[in-house]
Amino acid sequence: MKSKLKIYWPLPILFSTFLCFLPIILNAQVTGSCAEKLKDAQTLFEKGQVEQVPSMLSDCMKSGFNREESLAAYKLLIQSYIFEEKQDLADSTMLAFLKTNPEYQISPTDHSSFVHLYNNFKVKSVVQITLHFGTNLPFLTGITSRSASGEPVKPTYSSKALNLYGSFEARFVLTKKLDLSLEAGYSQLAFTRVESFLGYNSNKYIETQQRIEVPVTLTYNFKSFGKLTPFVRFGFGPALTLSASAKPTGTPIDVNNLIGQTGSDLNRKVSLISTDLFSQVGGGVKFKIRGGYISADIRSNFGFFDQTKRVDDAATGELGNFYHQVDDDFHLNALNFSLGYTQIFYKPSKRKE
Numbered sequence: 001m002k003s004k005l006k007i008y009w010p011l012p013i014l015f016s017t018f019l020c021f022l023p024i025i026l027n028a029q030v031t032g033s034c035a036e037k038l039k040d041a042q043t044l045f046e047k048g049q050v051e052q053v054p055s056m057l058s059d060c061m062k063s064g065f066n067r068e069e070s071l072a073a074y075k076l077l078i079q080s081y082i083f084e085e086k087q088d089l090a091d092s093t094m095l096a097f098l099k100t101n102p103e104y105q106i107s108p109t110d111h112s113s114f115v116h117l118y119n120n121f122k123v124k125s126v127v128q129i130t131l132h133f134g135t136n137l138p139f140l141t142g143i144t145s146r147s148a149s150g151e152p153v154k155p156t157y158s159s160k161a162l163n164l165y166g167s168f169e170a171r172f173v174l175t176k177k178l179d180l181s182l183e184a185g186y187s188q189l190a191f192t193r194v195e196s197f198l199g200y201n202s203n204k205y206i207e208t209q210q211r212i213e214v215p216v217t218l219t220y221n222f223k224s225f226g227k228l229t230p231f232v233r234f235g236f237g238p239a240l241t242l243s244a245s246a247k248p249t250g251t252p253i254d255v256n257n258l259i260g261q262t263g264s265d266l267n268r269k270v271s272l273i274s275t276d277l278f279s280q281v282g283g284g285v286k287f288k289i290r291g292g293y294i295s296a297d298i299r300s301n302f303g304f305f306d307q308t309k310r311v312d313d314a315a316t317g318e319l320g321n322f323y324h325q326v327d328d329d330f331h332l333n334a335l336n337f338s339l340g341y342t343q344i345f346y347k348p349s350k351r352k353e
Helices: 011-046 050-060 067-083 087-100 112-118 314-323
Strands: 121-144 156-159 164-173 178-197 201-213 216-221 228-252 275-289 292-303 329-350
Touching: 011 050, 011 067, 050 067, 067 087, 067 112, 087 112, 087 121, 087 329, 121 156, 121 178, 121 292, 164 329, 178 228, 178 329, 201 314, 228 292, 228 314, 275 329
Parallel strands: none
Antiparallel strands: 121 164, 121 329, 156 178, 164 178, 178 201, 178 216, 201 228, 216 228, 228 275, 275 292, 292 329
16 A cells, blocks of 8 residues: 655644735735826826825825835825915925935926926035044154163064054035034054164064044045045044053063063053144045945044153053163054945925025
8 A cells, every 4th residue: 555645734834934924915015006006196197186196195105115106106296286286285295205315306307396396495414424444554753762771772663554443423514515524433553662672682562552533624525526526634633542551572682591571461551641632634535325425534643742651650660670661752643544334414494485
């Protein structure tokens, strides 16, 4: 006898599967229904039966249309209210249209009644919010070298390229070409100093700072090339030191006579100024997308003040006594590379008559 294999689908599995696909089915039905209503409303409008258009479209205006259908529906509603001489409804619908589509540009196919009312409104950029993320490359200037031996030394400074940077920027449009920006950013800055101590020891010092930077900048926008707009910026602001640590080491040049020196990281915040001022210059390019921009930025900060404070704290004493190292005087600067995303917030309003 041949046995038959029977497969039973438990009721809970069938019910769960149905629930998973139910939103997709309902959404497809609603979308199709609203698309049909839009076609019917257009037919009624062309026949002059404009008074029936608003009631036919009202249920679908919130979520039943895709973007193209929503544009067409708004235009149809606005024109219907204009033809019915319901100016208040036409104005409020145009305002709702511009809140949803603040960057809309008049099309040659737009009806003259829609164009006329559209031109009675203006859309203003209230604020542009940008999130930046990238890296810093610190570099030092105004260096005065100091040595624990009392003899002149020539230290070598270097920096690693990967230092975390992130900022939040609020930009306000002043003119067609000029923007004013207020920004708050986090910067990690790390640099390395290597020097020789009396010819028998190579001292290495790695310092890492975390800072909050608050620049105020003016941005000048050049002529756009399609969706690309180059720009330059200039400004200044304070930098607040959150923390600073250092990892010193001493490596003997003659390994037969000396042993290496190393230990735990040192807290260097006390030996640094807490607040610096810096100027900022830079530029970049931004690419227009719907509702905002994607940008690439390069800029440089130039510190005003000497970073080093001459204090007698435990970390400074350990640095000198154990590692035979003394802090140099220097100004801290940084070259910054970042990518950004900008969201533009608009406010439409009717022009004053």
